[in-house]
Amino acid sequence: MGRITLEGVQKSFGPVHIIKGADLDIADGSFVVFVGPSGCGKTTLLRLIAGLEDVSDGKILIDGKNVVNVPPAKRGLSMVFQSYALYPHMSVRGNIAFGLKMAGLPKDEINRKVEAAAATLNLTPYLDRKPRELSGGQRQRVAIGRAIVREPKAFLFDEPLSNLDAALRVQMRLEVTRLQKQLGTTAIYVTHDQVEAMTMADKIVVLNGGKIEQYGSPIELYQKPANLFVAGFIGSPKMNFITGPDAAQRGAATIGVRPEHLNIVGDGQGWPGKVMVAEHLGSDTFLYVDTGAVGTLTVRCAGEKGVKPGDQIALQPDPNRVYRFDGSGNAIAA
Amino acid sequence: MATRQTQFLARALLSPAVLLLFIWMIVPLALTIYFSTLHYSLLDPGSESFVGLDNYTYFLTDPAFLASLQNTLVLVGSVLALTIGLGIPLAVLLDQPVVGRNFVRLMVIAPFFVMPTVSALVWKNLLMHPVSGLFAWIATSLGLTPIDWFTDAPLLAIIFIVAWQWLPFATLILLTALQSLDEEQKEAAEMDGASATSRFIYLTLPHLARPITVVILIETIFLLTVFAEIFVTTGGGPGLQTTNIAFLVYSQALIQFDVGSASAGGLVAVVIANIVAFFLVRIVGRNLEA
Numbered sequence: 001m002g003r004i005t006l007e008g009v010q011k012s013f014g015p016v017h018i019i020k021g022a023d024l025d026i027a028d029g030s031f032v033v034f035v036g037p038s039g040c041g042k043t044t045l046l047r048l049i050a051g052l053e054d055v056s057d058g059k060i061l062i063d064g065k066n067v068v069n070v071p072p073a074k075r076g077l078s079m080v081f082q083s084y085a086l087y088p089h090m091s092v093r094g095n096i097a098f099g100l101k102m103a104g105l106p107k108d109e110i111n112r113k114v115e116a117a118a119a120t121l122n123l124t125p126y127l128d129r130k131p132r133e134l135s136g137g138q139r140q141r142v143a144i145g146r147a148i149v150r151e152p153k154a155f156l157f158d159e160p161l162s163n164l165d166a167a168l169r170v171q172m173r174l175e176v177t178r179l180q181k182q183l184g185t186t187a188i189y190v191t192h193d194q195v196e197a198m199t200m201a202d203k204i205v206v207l208n209g210g211k212i213e214q215y216g217s218p219i220e221l222y223q224k225p226a227n228l229f230v231a232g233f234i235g236s237p238k239m240n241f242i243t244g245p246d247a248a249q250r251g252a253a254t255i256g257v258r259p260e261h262l263n264i265v266g267d268g269q270g271w272p273g274k275v276m277v278a279e280h281l282g283s284d285t286f287l288y289v290d291t292g293a294v295g296t297l298t299v300r301c302a303g304e305k306g307v308k309p310g311d312q313i314a315l316q317p318d319p320n321r322v323y324r325f326d327g328s329g330n331a332i333a334a
Numbered sequence: 335m336a337t338r339q340t341q342f343l344a345r346a347l348l349s350p351a352v353l354l355l356f357i358w359m360i361v362p363l364a365l366t367i368y369f370s371t372l373h374y375s376l377l378d379p380g381s382e383s384f385v386g387l388d389n390y391t392y393f394l395t396d397p398a399f400l401a402s403l404q405n406t407l408v409l410v411g412s413v414l415a416l417t418i419g420l421g422i423p424l425a426v427l428l429d430q431p432v433v434g435r436n437f438v439r440l441m442v443i444a445p446f447f448v449m450p451t452v453s454a455l456v457w458k459n460l461l462m463h464p465v466s467g468l469f470a471w472i473a474t475s476l477g478l479t480p481i482d483w484f485t486d487a488p489l490l491a492i493i494f495i496v497a498w499q500w501l502p503f504a505t506l507i508l509l510t511a512l513q514s515l516d517e518e519q520k521e522a523a524e525m526d527g528a529s530a531t532s533r534f535i536y537l538t539l540p541h542l543a544r545p546i547t548v549v550i551l552i553e554t555i556f557l558l559t560v561f562a563e564i565f566v567t568t569g570g571g572p573g574l575q576t577t578n579i580a581f582l583v584y585s586q587a588l589i590q591f592d593v594g595s596a597s598a599g600g601l602v603a604v605v606i607a608n609i610v611a612f613f614l615v616r617i618v619g620r621n622l623e624a
Contacts, residue, residue, distance in 0.1 A: 073527035099526035
């Protein structure tokens, strides 16, 4: 079991308020991603849950029990660090076994568990190597092995994939998701990469400036962003925001249109503009169009479009996919 | 870059420095070897004559030699044990965030800047003096008999003085190493349920293995040649109780005025230092491999 509930959790370092009151209910077995720009407090929130920092106010409940005054080791959580934090002088086996050894388990039980964990992570051939003899991805797996072997109530991941190269990151992303589903253990995962958040999460927590902006499933966040921040943060390329008469006409202070919901239309309709840059990815084409009236718009077209910089085109948003926001940036219900 | 031309240029430009260093080193060594084969007494100048290896025989069969070799090893070993044994806890303490930490660190390092003669005099006259010393005062106020350090436990007294001087060095090296211990590793161990003691044993100590090796190697080099502290306090006595190899060589040359046998002793000391270094590198040197 691993249900984690935050009630009014606050954290300040001296006069600086890092977490300004977080309420959250993480269901047992779910994969929750904390995402946000750097300095938004996502790592601090994770460390508060881990017990590596003390809360300034509020409650953290694990399976209904307030753990605010419980030391990290007793909370039954395990953590994967950004730098992996492997013990450099211990072998892979020693690293994975350390937590069990500290818990005072009998030797043969430790060995059995370590070998099972190593088998799950394809680490068996490396058990007697030192961390420095492993590649980045292997070290990452040892760090995960150290976390799973203790059979915790929840895993805490602190940007674990940020030190890997792009290809390996995609692969490890899959492995971590698969492993979490297979074990059915609650996981909290911190990242600044919204693609990681969208692909891995059951639910995403978008944090900004120490506040939870929105908590929901990836598709909810994509389809119903609660405010301008979430709308701009989720989705790549970023949503286009338009203010002024075009927004007022739709009864909003700001309207947002995702690049994939802008269509190229014939002359005389929509917003005319000049293509500044065209990025051809094969599967998609990204166009940056200077429209004058509503600023520069990003357009995502499926497949290859024969559009060159300098071309004059006209753009029209998909009328069902225009997001409307009021003056304070909150979404207006459709 | 490694063309034949640049290699030649590099060698040509380096050679004056190498040559100078070589001469600098080889001339004293050659002269010492030369003197060690002469009967050369300062009391009888002009009577130098070639005696072969007699000086070596004389030095090595001198009962003072074995006594001083033993004293040297005891001194080096005890000071190493004291500086590392006390240096680790001190470094751990100084690594804690406390008010005025920078000032405390400066104070801890201070003994290293006191020259050996001065610190030996301070210890001899202000601390260990059986009548007017601080230790004697403490002992008498507790109703005990003061210890006459340089008579009753002369080598121990020297060991304390030298350890006091080298403790800051060990502490400083170990402290800088502690500061490079990855914070996330400590937190990982904390999450793994390791107590403060376990974290120290399984994380801090292995992390300190390399700096401890460095401290042992560097301190040994200097501890084999401790001289000023002995000269100022005990003068090698009582008897031979505090004579180490360095002091024995000095007494051959400038108390007995026998330059030949002192030179032989100097070369023996070089050989001993190399033997010690060889064993040290074999025992602890593997920690230095990355």
